[in-house]
Amino acid sequence: MDRDPGRPLGAGRFSTTVFTELTALAERTGAINLGQGFPDEDGPEAVLRTACDALVSGENQYPPLGGLPGLRAAVARQRQRRYGLGYDPEDEILVTTGATEAITAAVLALCGPGDEVIVVDPAYDAYVAAVTLAGGRCRRVPLLRDGGTGFVLDPDELQRAVTPRSRLLILNTPHNPTGKVFDRTELSGIARFCVRNDLIAVVDEVYEYLVYDGAGHLPPAALPGMRERTLSVSSAGKTFNVTGWKVGWCCGPSDLVAAVRSVKQYLTFASAAPLQRAVAEALDTQEDWVTRWREDLRGRRDLLAAGLTGAGLPVITPEGGYFLQADVSDLTRRDAVEFCRDLPAAAGIVALPTTAFCEKPGAYRSLVRFAFCKRRDLLAEAVTRVGHLRRPSPPVPSQHLEKT
Structure with a gap:
């Protein structure tokens, strides 16, 4: 059987998942991992x-x-x-x-x-x-x-x-x-x-x-x-x-x-x-514990959503789960893939482009998935870091004073 010499032995139809890659990136760089959906606190x-x-x-x-x-x-x-x-x-x-x-x-x-x-x-x-x-x-x-x-x-x-x-x-x-x-x-x-x-x-x-x-x-x-x-x-x-x-x-x-x-x-x-x-x-x-955890998550969702919105990334508020969608189009001219690729170096944050879940980018091209199941202090720090990414305001044209 002929094999592409540029392809690693054993490589097939599947590659490393985006979750694995981004988690490794977060660990390697020390970035805040808002990409993969796992809490950083234990259960009951x-x-x-x-x-x-x-x-x-x-x-x-x-x-x-x-x-x-x-x-x-x-x-x-x-x-x-x-x-x-x-x-x-x-x-x-x-x-x-x-x-x-x-x-x-x-x-x-x-x-x-x-x-x-x-x-x-x-x-x-x-x-x-x-x-x-x-x-x-x-x-x-x-x-x-x-x-x-x-x-x-x-x-x-x-x-x-x-x-x-x-x-x-x-x-x-x-x-x-x-x-x-x-x-x-x-x-x-x-x-x-x-x-x-x-x-x-x-x-x-x-x-x-x-x-x-x-x-x-x-x-x-x-x-x-x-x-x-x-x-x-x-x-x-x-x-x-x-x-x-x-x-x-x-x-x-x-x-x-x-x-x-x-x-x-x-x-x-x-x-x-x-x-x-x-x-x-x-x-x-443990249903009472889950009820408290759900209410805590709702508060974390609102904390992250308010912070991202204030930093120039409008949020589509989720009804369930522990991810929210933020639109990066007002903050950058790049699409979400480029934005997420640069985010660890630019702000020390890992997030996922929503197009990673899509067959065709379409209306999701500018959306980024952020996990809000993390500690509140990490969410607050992430919001601060994103705030530093705002586009600089365009220069104000100089005003020429009329001579009197």
């Missing part, structure tokens, strides 16, 4: 202690492929308590190594070469990678900017994406990177679309607890015709500030969950047993 102390106790009490061998029964039961209680959705923990809930594994295993299980997956654009990069691994093709439907204040999904664009090879829709709500929370009217339209076109919905709900200003998270599985065709995916990382634990799960009808399980066994087989026990406790006992 009681949950951390439970994990420690499980580690030292001998719970360190393989858990069952489907996950610890106690965690599956806790997930079932959470879905029933919050959304009125009943799932059998025996065969309708699967514990995974984070939400990314659940989504990837679902795509690999349910799609084959030539099949098509509809993805809302911008999209978390793992969705597209999963479809590529399956030999499928993404049909990306853009979220449109709504007068600069938010984002909307055009139902006609969604319908135009359907072909005879369409198998899945991947939907993320609350949405990363835009912070959009799809409301009941929008989700009802998406549900009718899935039913009409006989599509399976894989719904990424990892930010389900992190919604603000009266917005509410509605799982698409709760809508008519969707329970039997939806895999709902979530995880502990974003909810309980334990992103490094990589404990997630998917819920759905037994046949779909069985398909995901059949792939998962050849990926990771199982996730860390001590952490599963701790997550089960968190789901049952």
